[in-house]
Amino acid sequence: xxxxxxxxxxxxxxxxxxxxxxxxxxxxxxxxxxxxxxxxxxxxxxxxxxxxxxxxxxxxxxxxxxxxxxxxxxxxxxxxxxxxxxxxxxxxxxxxxxxxxxxxxxxxxxxxxxxxxxxxxxxxxxxxxxxxxxxxxxxxxxxxxxxxxxxxxxxxxxxxxxxxxxxxxxxxxxxxxxxxxxxxxxxxxxxxxxxxxxxxxxxxxxxxxxxxxxxxxxxxxxxxxxxxxxxxxxxxxxxxxxxxxxxxxxxxxxxxxxxxxxxxxxxxxxxxxxxxxxxxxxxxxxxxxxxxxxxxxxxxxxxxxxxxxxxxxxxxxxxxxxxxxxxxxxxxxxxxxxxxxxxxxxxxxxxxxxxxxxxxxxxxxxxxxxxxxxxxxxxxxxxxxxxxxxxxxxxxxxxxxxxxxxxxxxxxxxxxxxxxxxxxxxxxx
Amino acid sequence: xxxxxxxxxxxxxxxxxxxxxxxxxxxxxxxxxxxxxxxxxxxxxxxxxxxxxxxxxxxxxxxxxxxxxxxxxxxxxxxxxxxxxxxxxxxxxxxxxxxxxxxxxxxxxxxxxxxxxxxxxxxxxxxxxxxxxxxxxxxxxxxxxxxxxxxxxxxxxxxxxxxxxxxxxxxxxxxxxxxxxxxxxxxxxxxxxxxxxxxxxxxxxxxxxxxxxxxxxxxxxxxxxxxxxxxxxxxxxxxxxxxxxxxxxxxxxxxxxxxxxxxxxxxxxxxxxxxxxxxxxxxxxxxxxxxxxxxxxxxxxxxxxxxxxxxxxxxxxxxxxxxxxxxxxxxxxxxxxxx
Numbered sequence: 001x002x003x004x005x006x007x008x009x010x011x012x013x014x015x016x017x018x019x020x021x022x023x024x025x026x027x028x029x030x031x032x033x034x035x036x037x038x039x040x041x042x043x044x045x046x047x048x049x050x051x052x053x054x055x056x057x058x059x060x061x062x063x064x065x066x067x068x069x070x071x072x073x074x075x076x077x078x079x080x081x082x083x084x085x086x087x088x089x090x091x092x093x094x095x096x097x098x099x100x101x102x103x104x105x106x107x108x109x110x111x112x113x114x115x116x117x118x119x120x121x122x123x124x125x126x127x128x129x130x131x132x133x134x135x136x137x138x139x140x141x142x143x144x145x146x147x148x149x150x151x152x153x154x155x156x157x158x159x160x161x162x163x164x165x166x167x168x169x170x171x172x173x174x175x176x177x178x179x180x181x182x183x184x185x186x187x188x189x190x191x192x193x194x195x196x197x198x199x200x201x202x203x204x205x206x207x208x209x210x211x212x213x214x215x216x217x218x219x220x221x222x223x224x225x226x227x228x229x230x231x232x233x234x235x236x237x238x239x240x241x242x243x244x245x246x247x248x249x250x251x252x253x254x255x256x257x258x259x260x261x262x263x264x265x266x267x268x269x270x271x272x273x274x275x276x277x278x279x280x281x282x283x284x285x286x287x288x289x290x291x292x293x294x295x296x297x298x299x300x301x302x303x304x305x306x307x308x309x310x311x312x313x314x315x316x317x318x319x320x321x322x323x324x325x326x327x328x329x330x331x332x333x334x335x336x337x338x339x340x341x342x343x344x345x346x347x348x349x350x351x352x353x354x355x356x357x358x359x360x361x362x363x364x365x366x367x368x369x370x371x372x373x374x375x376x377x378x379x380x381x382x383x384x385x386x387x388x389x390x391x392x393x394x395x396x397x398x399x400x401x402x403x404x405x406x407x408x409x410x411x412x413x414x415x416x417x418x419x420x421x422x423x424x425x426x427x428x429x
Numbered sequence: 430x431x432x433x434x435x436x437x438x439x440x441x442x443x444x445x446x447x448x449x450x451x452x453x454x455x456x457x458x459x460x461x462x463x464x465x466x467x468x469x470x471x472x473x474x475x476x477x478x479x480x481x482x483x484x485x486x487x488x489x490x491x492x493x494x495x496x497x498x499x500x501x502x503x504x505x506x507x508x509x510x511x512x513x514x515x516x517x518x519x520x521x522x523x524x525x526x527x528x529x530x531x532x533x534x535x536x537x538x539x540x541x542x543x544x545x546x547x548x549x550x551x552x553x554x555x556x557x558x559x560x561x562x563x564x565x566x567x568x569x570x571x572x573x574x575x576x577x578x579x580x581x582x583x584x585x586x587x588x589x590x591x592x593x594x595x596x597x598x599x600x601x602x603x604x605x606x607x608x609x610x611x612x613x614x615x616x617x618x619x620x621x622x623x624x625x626x627x628x629x630x631x632x633x634x635x636x637x638x639x640x641x642x643x644x645x646x647x648x649x650x651x652x653x654x655x656x657x658x659x660x661x662x663x664x665x666x667x668x669x670x671x672x673x674x675x676x677x678x679x680x681x682x683x684x685x686x687x688x689x690x691x692x693x694x695x696x697x698x699x700x701x702x703x704x705x706x707x708x709x710x711x712x713x714x715x716x717x718x719x720x721x722x723x724x725x726x727x728x729x730x731x732x733x734x735x736x737x738x739x740x741x742x743x744x745x746x747x748x749x750x751x752x753x754x755x756x757x758x759x760x761x762x763x764x765x766x767x768x
Contacts, residue, residue: 073745283521387476392745
């Protein structure tokens with residue numbers, strides 16, 4: 001036998017031994033990330049100390065928190081000198097923080113339902129690869145459903161608004177062959193005329209299929225921030241695209257209109273525009289007419305955000321190599337096709353971080369409406385809640401709650417945009 | 430050029446608003462609601478409660494007017510205004526009256542074209558110090574650091590007071606009352622100064638209110654009162670005499686509890702009879718019915734009741750009547766007679 005020539009031959013494989021203790025699992029991670037050098041070890045120890053200090057001093061505030069008490073004084077009696085948050089203000093006033101103090105409490109389900117439907121409507125837009133495109137029909141209907149749910153009133157108002165939009169779209173389709181610009185104007189005018197005429201029908205029939213109406217003045221809380229944020233962001237993206245393209249246009253009038261609009265709006269602080277919406281307009285409107293305040297604010301914030309988004313998108317357009325434009329021309333595409341198929345998909349992809357930046361900033365800026373006596377979440381805290389004799393003096397709990405809501409929303413937006421960037425990544429790195 | 434056009438348009442709009450507002454009473458009646466401007470929230474003076482119902486000292490004036498004019502104290506649309514939007518809201522006709530702890534000053538009365546119809550709270554600027562400081566008079570505050578809201582009349586009053594008494598101070602500027610409260614509690618300043626009613630409500634929110642005292646000196650006059658637009662004196666009269674009715678009722682001993690009884694027949698006090706409409710035709714003279722004041726009193730109570738309920742000594746704010754006592758009790762509340 002050949003084998004006998006050898007003193008020893010291993011006939012079986014050695015079992016795989018685990019790596020040395022210092023080179024695996026938690027220990028390895030710690031060594032590599034926290035204690036890789038003397039300086040890093042020192043930094044780790046110091047940071048750990050700071051984190052522990054913060055946690056240990058904040059923990060009793062959360063753990064001792066009082067969730068059930070009629071007032072701040074009662075809260076302090078319960079705490080009896082111990083440190084602890086008075087979260088009772090949240091459990092008593094949560095509805096005011098979310099919906100404002102005048103929205104009828106038996107109708108809270110309506111904005112709540114509109115909020116849930118928002119996700120269903122947004123899903124096919126935001127995750128277009130996952131959800132069937134048929135759901136986009138619901139997305140198109142959503143603004144009208146949400147309006148009806150939040151403001152209430154006759155179902156005819158949103159129905160006629162929808163019909164007006166459809167009519168405008170129809171007119172646009174019929175005339176778009178002649179000239180795209182004229183078609184937009186024609187469609188808009190047709191819709192406008194239809195809405196004016198429909199006023200004669202919806203006016204006398206305001207009780208048809210009506211649910212209890214809630215005036216704009218009665219809305220408040222985080223609901224307003226969400227409404228303004230969602231509506232203004234979703235309106236300002238298309239307006240921003242139009243303005244950015246207009247600014248690059250070779251037609252001087254369109255170009256100058258866009259330039260003047262963008263530069264003017266960007267040169268004015270948002271808070272000034274809000275004061276114009278609230279105070280100055282009241283002088284020009286005949287007394288007694290109440291041009292809805294929320295609508296005024298939506299218009300102003302949308303104008304503001306469109307100007308910024310236009311500049312972001314212009315940056316995206318400028319970043320495209322000249323060859324892309326020339327390639328589109330050489331394929332024989334007209335302007336609309338070139339933009340739609342070649343330029344915008346690339347430019348918008350480049351602009352995503354910028355657009356999200358504007359969107360997040362805009363969403364947080366909606367709290368500015370509290371200075372024009374609208375009771376958004378900050379307005380509710382600073383006004384009615386801190387001014388009630390029960391809760392005068394509670395700051396951390398209330399503003400912490402507002403910060404939490406905003407953080408959840410803004411962090412969600414940011415995470416989504418990063419996901420979207422990864423989805424749209426086409427270069428091979 | 431643009432500016433002139435703008436100002437011109439403003440004037441035209443102002444004139445238009447003034448002209449159309451000439452019959453505010455009719456507008457209010459047709460609307461069925463009184464549009465009353467209040468603050469966005471000030472402890473004790475105006476704030477919605479947990480159910481969203483407005484309550485407070487200024488709110489009571491709105492409710493009294495609504496009760497007198499519309500027979501329903503709840504027929505009020507409260508329009509919250511900030512310090513910046515209050516005057517435009519009134520001038521543009523968005524609100525019929527403003528009851529928003531607004532100081533009656535010369536320029537507001539004349540230049541801004543409003544009519545202050547009376548005073549419902551005599552306020553003044555005061556000082557709050559920690560008891561541990563051992564100060565009993567504002568004149569002992571030489572060299573003190575003072576928390577002061579910037580851009581307010583209190584800032585100017587403070588400078589005047591210290592210069593007049595020839596003592597020095599170091600201002601610590603703060604933006605809002607909430608900030609002032611935090612700075613003061615953190616020990617950033619020895620004393621905090623603002624309107625005395627504001628000091629009282631700020632102190633009420635402290636964890637240990639008894640460790641702080643409000644010094645006796647009041648260094649400025651801040652008469653707070655409701656106001657209406659120039660140009661509609663009939664409406665101004667209604668608001669003015671509704672407020673006076675609340676004040677007179679306290680002097681005459683008419684309360685929300687006994688008003689029904691006193692109004693059921695003529696009493697032996699002629700002024701009570703005229704006030705409650707069982708004698709004379711005072712209501713008719715201001716375009717209302719005979720029992721207008723009775724309704725206002727039944728709805729909110731007399732001045733003393735309103736005071737006790739919202740800002741008086743039994744509430745957390747705990748303001749003493751002080752200057753706001755009736756003239757018969759050593760205060761300066763003095764309603765012209767109902768005659």
